[in-house]
Amino acid sequence: MKNLKYTFNILILSIFLGSCSSDDDEITAVETNPVEDLNLLYEIPAEGHTLQIYSEKEQLEVGYNEISILIKDLETSQYITNASPTWMPMMHMETMSHSAPHTLLNNSEENSVYKAYIVFQMPNNDLESWELKLDYNFKDQALEETIALDVVSPLNGLKKAQVFTGSDDIRYILAYVNPKNFQVAQNDFEMVLHKMENMMTFPVVEDYKITMDPRMPSMGNHSSPNNQDLTYNAATQKYEGVLSLTMTGYWKINLKLLNENDEVLKGEEVTENLLESSLYMELEF
Known part of the structure; x- marks a missing residue:
């Protein structure tokens, strides 16, 4: 009887510890949304995936804009981490075109989020507009997307x-x-x-x-x-x-x-x- 009672106690303890371990695993497995505090400015559909462009601002403005880009695989509903994107902002004017100061996109902080900044020198108007050329890889294919951007003067009118x-x-x-x-x-x-x-x-x-x-x-x-x-x-x-x-x-x-x-x-x-x-x-x- 002593052996049976001892074995029963060990079994109960194992179940209890296993349950605690499982609960802990569930707690640590909770993932945070890396763009939870950002605004989705553009979502561009493409074959088998979508491109999403986020910013902390509600609109892209003249001046400094930190931008995050995510690429979602529609088949798996997962964001890809090996897209190796590059970008080039372009302002098309009536007689010329030019780019803008910008940094390289990288995903060093969050694998699925490609982040960098652009400094827009001027807003869009009726005759002149910004666009973003984005090159990236998706399922071993080199792809290119050109996205029309809406860039406005700072909403509060202050020089930034x-x-x-x-x-x-x-x-x-x-x-x-x-x-x-x-x-x-x-x-x-x-x-x-x-x-x-x-x-x-x-x-x-x-x-x-x-x-x-x-x-x-x-x-x-x-x-x-x-x-x-x-x-x-x-x-x-x-x-x-x-x-x-x-x-x-x-x-x-x-x-x-x-x-x-x-x-x-x-x-x-x-x-x-x-x-x-x-x-x-x-x-x-």
């Missing part, structure tokens, strides 16, 4: 990007990235800087410096303390600094762009007689 020629005669594109939500505090501030080599090539500009002087025009053009100028971060390929905001309202972030020799390429110092720089960004919160 500038295209300008520096004193070195180089064409630059500067765009605001972060933060998405400003606070009355010291805010981590990010921008991207590209230059135009030709109509199709816009490499990242490295190791320059961007000085900033935030001002509130409606409040006597006062500034704020403890700002830190933006310097280049090679790991993120962005310019990073600290923006100090002392109250809510409309701010003009006056900027100067300096090259590696500290020569000013664009922008001016704000003084009593010169209330704003020709290079600036705007925010309101």
